[in-house]
Amino acid sequence: MDLEQFKDWVLKYFGINLFAYKSNQLHRRILSLMSRVGVESVEEYIKLLKSDYAQRQKFLDFITINVTEFFRNPELFKELEREIEKYSREKNKNLKVWSAACSIGAEPYSLAIIFDNLKNGGRQSILATDIDSTILERAKKGEYTLTDIKNVEKFYKDKYFKLKGYQYVIDTSIKNMVTFKKHDLILDNYEKNFDLIVCRNVVIYFNQDIKDKIYQKFSASLKKDGLLFVGATESIYNYRDYGFEKASTFIYRKL
Structure with a gap:
């Protein structure tokens, strides 16, 4: 069995379409994972993934790129804050927001903190989605390491986080602003009428055909004048x- 057949198996077994990812990069990641756990063939690796929950989870985390932090690229979040304030003032105070591929929840909670401090008199609804059910459960807990919140300003840290042991737990009022849901950017339908979509540092891993489809669907999901915020390496x-x-x-x- 080769890596192409392995991708077929992953699609059937996990419902994750690895054919959408850039091949060379993806193959290196898979071979690196196999090497780490000491298996030499794809067949061996499939047996391991079927039988070992911990290895299965490591594979899903590694493949679905769960790397994030609060206010990643803080200067860009400042720009987003200015755009949101302007949009809220001119267009709509009640904002419908989607944080796509939200990973451990740092991004949607960052948005919730911005909205809580905006105090525009409106209501904000934040949908946060990811393909990985386990990571969504972690996101719902709202518990973070010091590394996760290293970009959070002291004022926000004091206001919105409580230190319990070695974990920083986010305030319930911020948690309640976010709804988490499982969603596959490649295979699932997209909701409509968003004022803001945030999808950062994910689309870069996909091939160009898939990127085109995702950006077209993001555009169709936004209201006129709605905003799309992407990662610092993802200029469109x-x-x-x-x-x-x-x-x-x-x-x-x-437009």
């Missing part, structure tokens, strides 16, 4: 093809 050079204009360096506005 052909943004006009998806019906966007540039609002800021990594923020796009739906």
